[in-house]
């Protein structure tokens with residue numbers, strides 16, 4: 039028997055988590071999704087007929103052991119204020135997946151101190167390959183910590199943080215990171231096509247190569263630099279490609295990209311915290 043989880047917001051990330059939980063064996067009957075958007079509810083209900091959907095967040099909260107806040111950061115304040123009476127009466131574990139919204143602000147909007155876990159998952163959760171960093175506030179019991187971890191571990195890897203401020207960097211790395219991977223795949227596919235390969239062949243080779251590199255690195259005791267060196271024959275082809283990427287500033291570009299994402303997360307926290 040699973041604990042009942044209410045997702046507030048049934049958008050992209052909530053559906054990735056719901057799909058991953060169900061694929062891992064979580065009971066559909068123990069899942070609620072609240073979203074004012076009929077099409078979002080229909081989409082979720084169509085995929086997982088055994089779960090509960092509602093347009094009324096308070097109805098979902100009334101059944102929940104865990105409430106997952108999965109709306110856009112910009113509307114989270116308003117959504118929390120509307121849910122505060124239901125949350126204060128039920129006192130579930132609250133899990134926020136929102137980027138750049140501080141725990142103190144969420145507690146304030148929800149009407150006072152609560153057990154709150156902030157976390158940053160990512161969309162590969164849908165296929166059980168998510169990566170989530172979590173941080174618990176002082177009101178979270180050991181049992182609730184285990185519960186939050188069991189939910190996120192069902193959809194991939196988990197890592198606890200001691201310092202909430204580190205979630206901004208996590209958002210820049212693994213929260214937004216799948217998009218960097220998809221961009222790399224797109225670029226490799228397009229370049230392969232430009233070099234004369236059929237598009238479908240280029241797509242499959244690009245996908246399997248990125249997947250294979252990540253799988254090999256995950257399963258190896260060696261670091262990425264060592265594995266990279268093993269592909270790079272002296273005087274060979276890889277050396278030429280890597281020289282172009284290094285001289286084009288790929289490492290600095292990644293640092294600048296992730297700094298921009300990290301800074302946006304901080305900016306959201308500052309802006310929304312004044313709400």
Ligand SMILES: NC(=O)C1=CN([C@@H]2O[C@H](COP(=O)(O)OP(=O)(O)OC[C@H]3O[C@@H](n4cnc5c(N)ncnc54)[C@H](OP(=O)(O)O)[C@@H]3O)[C@@H](O)[C@H]2O)C=CC1
Pocket residue numbers: 046047048049050051052072073074075078095107108109110111113117135136137158159160161213214
């Ligand atoms: N997408 C990702 O890869 C990741 C997202 N996140 C975080 O997850 C959260 C959701 O992002 P994402 O799934 O991408 O966004 P989406 O816009 O796809 O989903 C949010 C959903 O919440 C709905 N919503 C709006 N108001 C309410 C309300 N009052 N009650 C219930 N639902 C409501 C929205 O409806 P409508 O469209 O009508 O506004 C929408 O369907 C964000 O805070 C984001 O920072 C975290 C990690 C990764």
Ligand SMILES: O=C(O)[C@@H]1CCC=N1
Pocket residue numbers: 137209213214
């Ligand atoms: O782009 C965003 O703001 C969200 C948070 C991390 C991934 N998507």
